[in-house]
Amino acid sequence: MGSPRMTLQTQMVLRALLQDPTRDCYGLEVATEVGLPAGTVYPILARLEKAGWVRSAWEDPGLHTAEGRPRRRFYRIDPGGAEEARDALARAYRPASRLARLQLRPQPEQRFLLP
Amino acid sequence: VTAVRYDRVEHAVAALRAAFVAAHPAADLTLVERACHAARDAHHGQRRRNGDPFVLHPITVAAIVANAGADAETVCAAALHDVVEDTPFTLSRLETEFGSRIAALVRDQADMAAVNRAVADSTGAGADILLIKLADRLHNMRTLSPLDPDQRRRRSQEVIEFFLPLAERLGHPSIGRELELLARNTLRRTTSARVIDLASSLLPRAARHRWIEEWTAELATLPSRRRRAGFAWQVLRASPRLAAVYRGDRAIPRTNRTTITAVTGLVTALTALVTALAAIFSPAGPPTWALATVIIAGLALLAAILFATDDRAARRLIEMIRAWRNTM
Numbered sequence: 001m002g003s004p005r006m007t008l009q010t011q012m013v014l015r016a017l018l019q020d021p022t023r024d025c026y027g028l029e030v031a032t033e034v035g036l037p038a039g040t041v042y043p044i045l046a047r048l049e050k051a052g053w054v055r056s057a058w059e060d061p062g063l064h065t066a067e068g069r070p071r072r073r074f075y076r077i078d079p080g081g082a083e084e085a086r087d088a089l090a091r092a093y094r095p096a097s098r099l100a101r102l103q104l105r106p107q108p109e110q111r112f113l114l115p
Numbered sequence: 116v117t118a119v120r121y122d123r124v125e126h127a128v129a130a131l132r133a134a135f136v137a138a139h140p141a142a143d144l145t146l147v148e149r150a151c152h153a154a155r156d157a158h159h160g161q162r163r164r165n166g167d168p169f170v171l172h173p174i175t176v177a178a179i180v181a182n183a184g185a186d187a188e189t190v191c192a193a194a195l196h197d198v199v200e201d202t203p204f205t206l207s208r209l210e211t212e213f214g215s216r217i218a219a220l221v222r223d224q225a226d227m228a229a230v231n232r233a234v235a236d237s238t239g240a241g242a243d244i245l246l247i248k249l250a251d252r253l254h255n256m257r258t259l260s261p262l263d264p265d266q267r268r269r270r271s272q273e274v275i276e277f278f279l280p281l282a283e284r285l286g287h288p289s290i291g292r293e294l295e296l297l298a299r300n301t302l303r304r305t306t307s308a309r310v311i312d313l314a315s316s317l318l319p320r321a322a323r324h325r326w327i328e329e330w331t332a333e334l335a336t337l338p339s340r341r342r343r344a345g346f347a348w349q350v351l352r353a354s355p356r357l358a359a360v361y362r363g364d365r366a367i368p369r370t371n372r373t374t375i376t377a378v379t380g381l382v383t384a385l386t387a388l389v390t391a392l393a394a395i396f397s398p399a400g401p402p403t404w405a406l407a408t409v410i411i412a413g414l415a416l417l418a419a420i421l422f423a424t425d426d427r428a429a430r431r432l433i434e435m436i437r438a439w440r441n442t443m
Contacts, residue, residue: 028333028346038333039352042326046360057123060130062137062182068292070257070332073325 003084004047006092009036013044014085017054017077024074026059045075053081124155127171131178131194138184150177150191150213157195157202164261165324172254173197179250183287189243192220196247200225224248234281242285249290252278256297260312260327271298296335307334307347310386314347314354316438317382317431319361326357351379384415385439 004010012034017025025033031041048054055078059071077085128151135147154173161169177194185193191213198204199221210218220240223229224247233241256274259267274294282291300308311330315323330350337343391408 026333027329031349037349037352038346039349042350042353043356043360046357050360057126060133060178062134065179065182065289065293068289069296070293070328070335072332073329 003088004044004051004053006088009034009040010044010048011089011092012036013041014048014053014089017075018082018085018089021077021079021082024059024076026072026074030075048081048085049075051081053078053085124168124170124174127174127178131174131181131190134178134181135187135190138181139187142187146187146213147177147181147190147194150194150217153204153212154194154198157198157204161201163258165258166321167258169197169201172258175254176247176250179253179290180246183246183250183290185243185246188214188216189220189246192217192224192243193247193250195221196224196251220244220247224251237285245281245285246287249278249282249285249287249294253290253294253297256294256301257328258324259297259301260324267301271301274298275302300331300335305343306386306390307343309389310347310382311350313382313386313435313439314351316435317354317358319358322357322361326354348383351382354382355379380415382435384412387415388412 013030013036016030016034027042027045028038030045031038034041045054045056049056054075056073056075059074064071131151132144132147135142135144151174155170158168158170158173163169163172173194173196176196177190180193181190195204195209195213195217199206199209206218206222209221220243223233223240224244230244230248233244237245252270252274256270259270262270275298278294279291279298282288282294308331311327311334315327315330318326330346334343334346337346387408391412395409
């Protein structure tokens with residue numbers, strides 16, 4: 001299994017999660033924080049989880065039962081994947097920004113040339 | 116990169132431990148640990164209807180019980196509440212290994228007459244039996260999605276009629292609130308909840324229930340109908356891409372995006388159609404908006420079919436209709 005494709009949105013989600021690697025966030029919270037629609041964020045989280053960079057778990061009963069709502073699914077950076085995620089972010093940063101200066105949207109052919 | 120396998124049973128046991136320690140900071144964990152171990156052994160290899168390892172259920176029930184402040188023996192009885200019924204583990208073995216109080220709790224919580232006696236006199240042992248029953252129902256309500264709609268409605272109705280007053284009377288208002296939320300969500304069957312069900316039918320069976328539960332939990336905390344509808348729409352957008360993640364597609368080629376748009380449109384149209392048809396055949400007679408929806412949804416369906424150019428869409432449609440039939 002390879003590392004996930006570092007689209008701009010993926011980078012945004014990763015950066016938000018890496019800000020505080022010990023914090024648990026639920027999907028909708030991540031979406032609000034990075035300012036992306038929830039429909040974009042869930043597949044990204046699933047992809048990152050599949051790559052082992054992010055882990056998810058159900059909320060502990062203590063928290064949500066006290067508030068009397070169903071348990072949430074929480075995401076956080078996996079300790080084993082944090083390093084790799086940071087590297088990938090650093091690598092993705094340069095080509096993406098140069099490309100962004102050249103043209104607002106990468107063309108389909110160029111998309112596949114990106115690492 | 117190898118995916119890190121996350122042991123969910125281990126995590127559930129850790130949550131139980133944490134809940135118990137939070138309620139009894141000075142207490143000895145040995146008995147609870149032993150009960151977890153015995154439950155894992157006894158339920159080894161068994162699975163729940165949603166595909167989870169069975170033991171996740173009793174362990175989570177025990178965590179709910181611990182969280183409600185119950186003592187070690189009640190927590191153990193909760194962790195072992197299904198072993199006598201569902202495994203070769205006998206009541207007498209339970210009594211020798213865990214003592215007569217835990218054995219009696221396990222026996223009585225499975226016995227209709229004993230539960231009824233506890234309802235009539237909910238002091239002492241009665242309260243412990245009922246707490247296990249409440250927690251059992253709460254976890255079952257959280258994992259309701261594999262059941263068919265009739266069963267879901269029946270369970271939710273029981274929750275409203277029987278378990279809510281019970282939670283109130285026993286002094287567990289937070290369990291009551293969560294039960295009520297889950298039951299009302301099922302009974303109301305809002306369009307948003309239907310959309311989530313339909314959207315998740317695109318996902319592989321093994322992943323479906325997790326996402327239904329995750330999305331339902333998010334939906335439940337949204338304050339307005341408008342926000343809920345917006346969220347359901349987002350879920351609809353997410354599900355084809357999520358399905359791609361599970362299929363292992365690295366990226367979705369541009370040509371398939373049309374298909375995805377088409378499938379998404381289709382799901383929306385179908386949902387709108389179902390809601391509208393339900394309204395038309397309601398006893399009150401057809402409202403005009405429902406008729407309009409049927410026409411618009413019909414057009415959307417047509418457009419979706421026309422836009423889907425490759426056979427993957429067709430295959431997905433067949434899959435979806437099958438899944439949809441199963442959920443209706």
